[in-house]
């Protein structure tokens with residue numbers, strides 16, 4: 419039995435779909451199992467990563483797991499790692515973050531570093547996926563694109579190689595089901611280096627309408643991140659790191675190709691599949 423946490427989210431949902439399509443037995447963890455609409459045969463399980471008792475039940479009989487955490491990543495990781503170790507789960511794929519390799523210290527990196535350490539400390543064999551920014555982060559543009567044809571960028575306009583959630587899920591599935599060695603750390607990127615403005619141009623082409631492009635002042639984004647995450651000091655550090663030109667995802671890596679045997683998806687494909695979000 420393979421357990422997927424964060425199973426209703428972007429990466430988890432896609433991994434559940436792929437694993438169940440390949441015929442694997444999948445248990446999908448969500449805080450609202452009654453509302454879940456997983457593929458037929460997938461076993462929804464109620465659980466909250468802040469509630470160790472719920473994790474003990476969710477991990478019963480689990481041989482492998484894909485662990486996707488959100489919010490309090492490090493605290494959740496400690497609970498999940500303890501439950502996996504207690505259940506004798508033989509292999510975990512952990513969705514971490516490329517931010518951990520960033521030269522500027524910041525809260526996102528600290529949280530994911532602590533999460534990786536929690537699994538090492540628990541003695542669970544862990545394959546670590548460290549993706550750079552997701553293609554889906556451009557969903558942040560949807561409201562201003564719909565309302566006034568404007569891409570209002572939050573993370574500056576430095577070049578980087580964003581990655582598709584589909585490819586992250588595929589890497590997780592390959593690590594869980596392939597014959598390759600378990601363990602190791604993989605920095606996942608997409609296939610092409612793009613600035614945000616170049617992504618906006620691709621989106622504009624897909625939508626068939628002109629979009630203006632502007633970069634929001636850093637303090638405006640700090641306010642947004644503070645509203646979303648609740649911690650102003652962390653928001654200041656996170657925005658500075660995301661806007662730094664020294665990002666670890668500045669160049670494409672071969673990791674998606676090596677893990678899945680195929681090239682990662684370009685942004686154009688994500689934009690075409692998600693055009694409806696932008697009106």
Ligand SMILES: NC(=O)c1ccc[n+]([C@@H]2O[C@H](COP(=O)([O-])OP(=O)(O)OC[C@H]3O[C@@H](n4cnc5c(N)ncnc54)[C@H](OP(=O)(O)O)[C@@H]3O)[C@@H](O)[C@H]2O)c1
Pocket residue numbers: 423424425426427428429430447448449450465466467468486487488489491513514515516548549550551552555
């Ligand atoms: N966005 C990026 O550019 C980027 C880059 C690198 C790494 N990451 C990392 O990717 C992870 C997020 O992945 P994602 O975008 O696929 O996730 P997501 O779409 O944000 O969904 C996460 C899921 O986690 C579940 N969840 C939230 N709190 C929970 C709790 N206390 N207990 C149990 N489940 C909980 C929610 O499901 P329910 O409501 O159904 O419970 C939610 O659907 C984060 O760790 C993030 O740091 C993101």
